[in-house]
Amino acid sequence: MSRKDVFRSLIQKGYKGGQTAAYDYMNKIIERFHIDIAVYRSSSTDAIQKKKKLQKYDHISRNGIFRFLWMNHEITDCHKSYLMDTYPQLRTLKSCIQEFREIFQKKNMPYLYLFIEKYKNSDLKELSRFASGLEKDLSAVENAVTSPLSNGFVEGTNSKLKMIKRTMYGRCGKELLTAKLILLKG
Numbered sequence: 001m002s003r004k005d006v007f008r009s010l011i012q013k014g015y016k017g018g019q020t021a022a023y024d025y026m027n028k029i030i031e032r033f034h035i036d037i038a039v040y041r042s043s044s045t046d047a048i049q050k051k052k053k054l055q056k057y058d059h060i061s062r063n064g065i066f067r068f069l070w071m072n073h074e075i076t077d078c079h080k081s082y083l084m085d086t087y088p089q090l091r092t093l094k095s096c097i098q099e100f101r102e103i104f105q106k107k108n109m110p111y112l113y114l115f116i117e118k119y120k121n122s123d124l125k126e127l128s129r130f131a132s133g134l135e136k137d138l139s140a141v142e143n144a145v146t147s148p149l150s151n152g153f154v155e156g157t158n159s160k161l162k163m164i165k166r167t168m169y170g171r172c173g174k175e176l177l178t179a180k181l182i183l184l185k186g
Contacts, residue, residue, distance in 0.1 A: 069094055089124055096127055103145060112145055160184060 007015075007022050015022065060079045067073035068080075069090070075083075084091055096119060103111045112134075119131035134141050161181060168177055 069097060092122065092124060092127070096122075107145055109142065109145060112141065 003023055003026055006026060007019055010022060060075060060083075064073070064075060064079075065083065068075045068083075099111070099115055099118075102108075103115060116131045116135050116138075119127045120135065122128045122131065161184070164180055164184065165177070168180065172180075
């Protein structure tokens with residue numbers, strides 16, 4: 001039975017409480033007795049069988065895929081082969097990310113120019129747009145690659161100041177806002 005069906009039957013039997021309280025109590029029962037939630041939520045036997053079959057499979061989350069691509073987190077070989085076979089554009093995307101990081105790690109300008117030329121004509125329009133954007137602002141990108149300096153700390157401070165300004169908007173005057181910003185710096 002679904003929770004909604006249980007709640008309706010409780011009301012018919014004279015339950016006077018609210019829906020949220022009933023659902024919270026049902027959740028406690030599910031946790032205490034380790035009831036299979038996939039089976040509990042569905043009332044049709046076909047849906048129960050489908051969900052039981054799905055539970056046999058190993059899944060990877062979207063977050064897991066993101067971490068694999070951007071942060072080089074390891075995933076199982078089975079997941080990796082499935083992703084690369086099912087979505088071949090991920091191979092291109094992963095190599096693009098690795099090559100771009102390598103440009104900054106080695107501070108190599110020829111790699112940058114080769115990268116832009118390679119991905120400017122990519123089949124993935126997002127990558128071609130990215131490479132075209134790099135080419136349009138090439139002097140700033142060149143400076144970012146070669147210079148050890150960064151404006152990251154300034155951007156971080158700006159973000160903090162903007163957050164404080166947003167949270168304090170309409171609640172205080174300039175004096176209190178100034179005092180809060182000075183307190184942030186200290």
